[in-house]
Amino acid sequence: MATIAIEQPRQRRSADAARGAKRVGLVLVGLAVFWGLWEAYRWIGESLGITWPFTVDEVNMPHIHEMLSAFTKPLQPGGPTLLHYEWHWALFTAKEAVVGFLLGGAIGFGLAVLLAHSRILRRGLLPYIVISQTVPILAVAPMVVVGLGSKGVEPWVSVSVIAAYLTFFPVAVNTLRGLLSPDPRSLELMRSYAAGRNDVLWKLRLPASLPFVFTALKISATACVIGAIIGETPASIQDGLGGAIVNFNQYYSTAPERLWATNIVCAVLGLVFFAIIVIAERLVLRRAPEHFA
Amino acid sequence: MLGILAWQGLVAAFHVQEFLLPKPTVIARTFWDERGMLWDAGIYTFKEALGGFALGSGLGIIVALLFAAYAPLGTAFMPFAVAANAIPIIAFAPIMNDWFGLLNPFSKMAIAAVLCFFPVLITTLRGLTSVDPRAIELMRSYAANRRTVFRRVRIPASLPHMFAGLKIASVLSMIGAIVGEYFGGPTTALGVTILNASAYTNFPVAWAGIVLASAFGILFYSAVALAERLTTSWDPSRRDFRTE
C-alpha cells in the first residue's frame, strides 16, 4: 500500500561525495587557468611593451612563482620566513573578525527575535536600522579607531567593533525575514495546538529562519574579514594583515612580491571564513536540496 | 529627524568629547564653511564611484548574458564568482594604486569596478537562469527560437534580480572609491580629505566629509531604486520590505 518515496536517503551521500570531488577538481583547474593567463599576459605584455591600462613589468606583475616563493624567504636577513609572519598576522586579523562576527551576529539575531514579536517595534526601529547602514562604516573606520583609542581601548577591539557593525545588519534583516516566513497555515496549526508564543518561536519560527540566517552569515563572514583588514589600515596596526599591506605598499617597488603574497593571504582568509559557513550550513540544514545555493 | 535631535541631545548630555561625535550643529556649520572644498571633493570621488560602477556593472551584465546564453560556461564559473565575492577585494586597492598611479582617479575606479563586478554578475546570472520553465515552454509552443526566448522571457524576468545586484553595487562603488583613497590619493578627493582631517584631529571636517559621502551613497542608491521602479513596475514579487 505504501507509495514509493521519491528519494532514498542513502544514495544521496555518495552523490554528495562525488559532487564534492568534482568541485575540488574544478577549483584546481580554475587556479591553473588563472596562473596560465597571468603568466601569458605578462609575457605578451613585456614582449610588446604594453603600457595601457598599466605598464607590464616585473614590478607591476611579478611572476606567480615569485609571489609564492616569497613566503619561504626571510623578512629580515637571518630571521623567520615571511610565511611565519603572515601566519601570525592572519591569526590576529582573524581574531578581530571572529570577535566582530560573534558580537554583530548575536546583536543582529537578538534584535531580529525582538522585532519579530512586535509590529510596533518593527515599524519604529527598522528605518533606523536601514539608515545605519548607509553610513559607510569603512569610511568611519579611522575615526572609530582613533576615537576609541583615545579612551584607552585597544586598537584591535575597535576593529572588532567595525566588523560587528558590518555584521549586524545582514544578520538582523535576514533573520527577521526568516522568523516571519512561516505561512498562515503553519501558524494556524500552532494555534490549533494552543501553542504559546515561546513554543511557536522555538518550534516553528527559529527552525524556519535558519536558511535565511545562513544566507546572512555568508555575507557577514566576508564583510567581517574586509572590515578587519580595512579597520587596521588607518591606524597602521602592526600586528595584522591590514598593517602589513600598508607597510609592504610603502616598499612596493623594491619587493612587490611581498604585497602580492599578503594579498593572497587576505584572499585565503576570506575564503576560509566563507567556507566554514558553507560547511556549517550543509551540516546544520536538512532541507530540500533546492534550498542550497 | 528624531534621530538627529536625539544625536544632538545625547552628545550634549554625555559631554561626548568633541572629536568623537561632534554635535550636528557643529557639523552643519563646518559643512557650510567648507562647502566649496567639500563639494568639489565629493564630486571628484563620486565620479570615481560612478565610473567604477558603470565599468564593473556593465562588464558584470555582459558576462552574465554570455554565461546565460552558453549554459555550461555559467555553471562552471558560478562557484568561482561566488568564491571571488568572498575575497576581500579591497585589499587589492594598494596594488591598483601602484598600477595606475596614486593620483590617477582610474586607480580608484578600478577598485570600485572590481567590487561591483561580482555581485552584479551573480545576481544577474541568477535572474537569467531562474525563469519558470513553463514560460519558456510557452514560447517554444509559439515556435520562438532561442534568441527570441532570450529576449522576450529571460531578460525581462531577470530585471528584478539585476536591480538587486545594481543596488548593492551602487553602495559598494562609493565605499570602494573612498576606501581606495585611504590608501593614497590626491588631496582633492573626499576620502583623502576625511583621512587627513582625522589625522589632524579636525573631526568636524572629517564628519562633514562622511555625511557628504553618505549623502552621495544614498542618492546613488535611490537613483538605482528609482530606475528599478520605473522599469519593473509589473513585478509582483517586490514585497513591502524597505531594504529591498
Added chain:
Amino acid sequence: MNESQPAVSITGVSKQFKAGVTALTGIDLDVRPREFVSLIGPSGCGKSTLLRIIGDLIEPSEGTVEVNGKPAHRARLDHDYGIVFQEAVLYDWRTVSKNIALPLELLKWSREKRSARVSEMIDLVELEGFEDHHPWQLSGGMQQRVAIARALSFDPALLLMDEPFGALDEMTRERMNLELLRIWDASGSTIVFVTHSIPEAVFLSTRVVVMSARPGRVAAIVEVDLPQPRTGRTREEPRFFELVTEVRERLAAGGADLVGAEAEVEAS
C-alpha cells in the same frame, strides 16, 4: 465522553467579515460522537470558515459552538481536536517521526511516551520504514498520511479535516478515502470533513451536510445509509449513485451552479 452528548454542537452561528462579506448565517448543527460528517457546498459557501469556527481558529460573529460539552475556545486549549489542512503543512526540518511528535512535544509528553505513541501512529497510517525520511522525500499522499498521524497522535475525540485530499490525484484520493475510514474505525474519533467532491462526501460520511451558496446556510442534511464498513465495491452500488444524485440535487437547490449537470441528467 458522554455518548448522548453531541461531540459538536453549533447553535445560531453566523460570521461576517470586515469587508462586509457575510460568510455564514444561522448555522445550527449537531454532530454525534463517532459520526463522520461531511460539509459540502459551492465555493465561498463558508464551509472552511465553519470548520475553523469549530476549531476556535476564527470567532463567530454570533452564536455559540460547543465541542465535547465545552465552549470551542476551551476545547482548543484542552487539545480536544486535531486538524488536517489541504496542504500537509509538515516541517521540512523534521523527520516523519518528529513531525508526528510535534503536538506531543508541545503537550510535554515524556520521551518514552512520545516514541511509543509515534510508533503506534506510524503503524496506523502504514508508513513503516519511513520514520527517518524528510517530508520532501515523500509523495503527496504519504505527506497527508503523516499529517493525519500527527493530528491523531494525542488521541483527540474530534478530527477536523479541510479538503485534505484535494491536492491529490483521483486514484490516490480513492485509496486515501479507504485509508481514512480504516483509521476512523480504529481510532473511534468523530470526524468533520470539508470537501468539494460529492462522491467523496457520500463515500466517507454517515451524514452529508449540504450548504448553500454565500451567505452559507445549511441547505439540507442527507443521511447516508450505506452499510459499514465501506469498501471499494461500495462505489459501484446503486444506492451509492442514488445518494450522490440526491446530494447533487440538494446542492443545485441550494444555489450551486450545476445547471450543466442538471441538463445532462435530464437528457439521459
